[in-house]
Amino acid sequence: MxxxxxxxxxxxxxxxxxxxxxxxxxxxxxxxxxxxxxxxxxxxxxxxxxxxxxxxxxxxxxxxxxxxxxxxxxxxxxxxxxxxxxxxxxxxxxxxxxxxxxxxxxxxxxxxxxxxxxxxxxxxxxxxxxxxxxxxxxxxxxxxxxxxxxxxxxxxxxxxxxxxxxxxxxxxxxVKRENKDLKEELETKHQIIGESKSLKKAVSDAFKVANSKTSTLILGESGTGKELLARLIHRAGSRKAEHLIVLNCAALPETLMEAELFGYEKGAFTGAASRKIGKFELADCGTLFLDEIGEMSGGMQAKLLRVLQEGVFYRVGGLTPISVDVRVISATNRDIAKEVAEGRFREDLFYRLNVVQIRMPALRERKEDIPLLASYFVNHFGRERGLQDLKISEKALEKMREYDWPGNVRELANAIERAVVMGNNQEILLEDLPIFSHKTDQPGLEVGLTLKEALDRFKKEFILLNLKHTDGNRSKAAKIMDIQRTYLSRLISQYQI
Ligand SMILES: Nc1ncnc2c1ncn2[C@@H]1O[C@H](COP(=O)(O)OP(=O)(O)OP(=O)(O)O)[C@@H](O)[C@H]1O
Ligand SMILES: [Mg+2]
Structure with missing residues (x-):
């Protein structure tokens, strides 16, 4: 009662x-x-x-x-x-x-x-x-x-x-359940999977810088998780209650970029019907993530440097200086040191952004993480489709481990998403993986084969071609290919022609 x-x-x-x-x-x-x-x-x-x-x-x-x-x-x-x-x-x-x-x-x-x-x-x-x-x-x-x-x-x-x-x-x-789901979704969305030394180093460095305002530059190939790491730094730090604002520096021409970054006053240019608050202001007390900083034009680099040095800026067409408290994280997949050395990226800006540098390792440098990532994505995409115990076949996993993943984790995630969708709903098979089914008309010219497998396929087709040409006459075919007839016979039985 x-x-x-x-x-x-x-x-x-x-x-x-x-x-x-x-x-x-x-x-x-x-x-x-x-x-x-x-x-x-x-x-x-x-x-x-x-x-x-x-x-x-x-x-x-x-x-x-x-x-x-x-x-x-x-x-x-x-x-x-x-x-x-x-x-x-x-x-x-x-x-x-x-x-x-x-x-x-x-x-x-x-x-x-x-x-x-x-x-x-x-x-x-x-x-x-x-x-x-x-x-x-x-x-x-x-x-x-x-x-x-x-x-x-x-x-x-x-x-x-x-x-x-x-x-x-x-x-x-x-409502409670929905909130919990959303929270879990957000958390898992930003989970960084991997047990390799190089990845753990990147993550632990991220935690070290999280609570300071230190500018951090994240380097790494495309798809290695640079944005994921930037989000982790923001989330793990004292600014997490404020916004993380993302600006992709490759996406816009300079004038638009300036308006995006600093905002503009009403009437600053044709089309500026009302005041717009820029990303720098939106990120006040929070974090500004400048993605693909290596693509930023020289003019923009100069403007950005000024803001970082002086801590104040003007909206486009504005006269009042605006000061904000922003922590800057930037990322690029370019070899930024080379860009600096060759004069395409301002050295002074580089030093401003590069107070701490974190490098996201390429997936081929941490192949031990591939099975972990693969099963994470299989679960993730399987769950989205209501599949509970989706497995990965030994063969598929082995090939995934061997492959170099030039597109890194993003490529792996995409490959698995496709395999989950196209597969038999129980087990991911080798042929479900797009990278290994890129068949071409030329035998052996196919990503995912070892050199030996590719050569074997080529040899088989080549022998068939010559046998057809000679109406099955082995002696003639051997002569054309400039090999011994006995060797040809061995190859014929080896390749079950
Ligand atoms: N360690 C990881 N664990 C789980 N997911 C990851 C990991 N690394 C990357 N991803 C996922 O891979 C995809 C690509 O990651 P992200 O966008 O962070 O890469 P990026 O380095 O910023 O790539 P780009 O240079 O092309 O912008 C995202 O979907 C991300 O969630
Ligand atoms: Mg990115």
Missing amino acids: YRGLPISDSPIDRLNEISTWLNSVLDLDQLLELIIDSATRMMQAKASSLLLLDQKTGKLYFKIATGEKKEEVRKYEINMGEGIAGYVAETGEPLLIPDVSKDPRWDKRISEYIGFQTHSIACVPMKMEGKIIGVVEIIDKEDGSSIKSEDMKTLTAFAGLASMAIGNARKIDQ
Whole structure:
């Protein structure tokens, strides 16, 4: 019984009081117990119960019960249409029965089993969005008199409260579940998979810089997880509550880039219909991730350098200096040192950005991570398609381990996504992997084969071609190919031509 909150004595006050608690008391069981207990006391009933409809079994079960036999009664389930409660749940109509012994709908089994004398019953349905979710019933008055028709109104009001409480609780549950899902989705989305030394070093360096404002430059080939690492640095640091703003420096021509980065005032140029806040301002107190910094034009490099040196900038067409507190992470897949040496990237800007440098290793440098990544992506994409125990065949895994993955983790992820979609839903096979099924017209000219396999395929086709040319005459064919006839025969049986 819920005893946390005082209950006033006037019935209307009591109802109002409970209504206001509906939104604050979050434990559904406590709340329902409170509602039923109040109803019982208000109507001075001998016993009362709240039964809920189990959607799966289609049966009513006792959620809450009061009275001297409350423990016993909880063991029972009631079919729809069975007894008074079953009748009310099925028809949706409230029912008041002053003398149960005269009513054919009365099913006395439960009362007899638990040894509870019943004379009168009042039972009302609970509905949510028009659907029956259960019933509330009271049995007899404490003083032995029958339940009266006025009691029905009170009981209906309490049933309404209980429905509301259940509705709220279900909504809260749903929101909680959705939040949890979203959070998990976000977390797994940014999970960096890998146990190799080189990857662990990158991740541990990321954690080291996370809590400072130090500019960090992330280097690495395309698809190695540079953006993933930038997000990790932001998330792991003290700025995580603020935004991480991403700007791809390769995507835009210089004038547009300037407007993106610094924003502009209304009327700064044709088309500037209203003020626009730039990425630098949006990232205030947070992190600005400048992706593909190596692609930035010389002019933009100069402007960026100025902001980083002075800590202030102007919106395009603006006169007021704006100062922001931004931590900058940048990334490039170019050989930036070479770009600097050859004069394509400003050395002074490079030093500003490159206070800490983290290099994401290429996948071929950490092949030991391939099985781990492969099974991570198989699970990930399998789950998206509702596949539980999707496996990777030994052969497919072996080939994946051998392959060099020029597109790194992104290529691996894409390959597996395709294999999951195109495969047999049970096991990823070698032929499901796009990299190994890039067939060309030329025998052996195919990614994923070893040199020996490729040469064997070529040899077989080449021999076939020559045999066709000589109408199967081995001596002639051997002569054209300038090999011994015996050697040709050996090759023919070896390749099962
Ligand atoms: N270690 C990893 N664990 C799990 N997923 C990874 C890992 N590394 C990369 N990925 C995934 O691979 C894809 C490419 O990663 P990301 O975009 O971070 O690479 P990038 O280095 O920024 O590539 P680019 O230079 O082409 O922009 C993303 O989907 C990312 O989630
Ligand atoms: Mg990237």
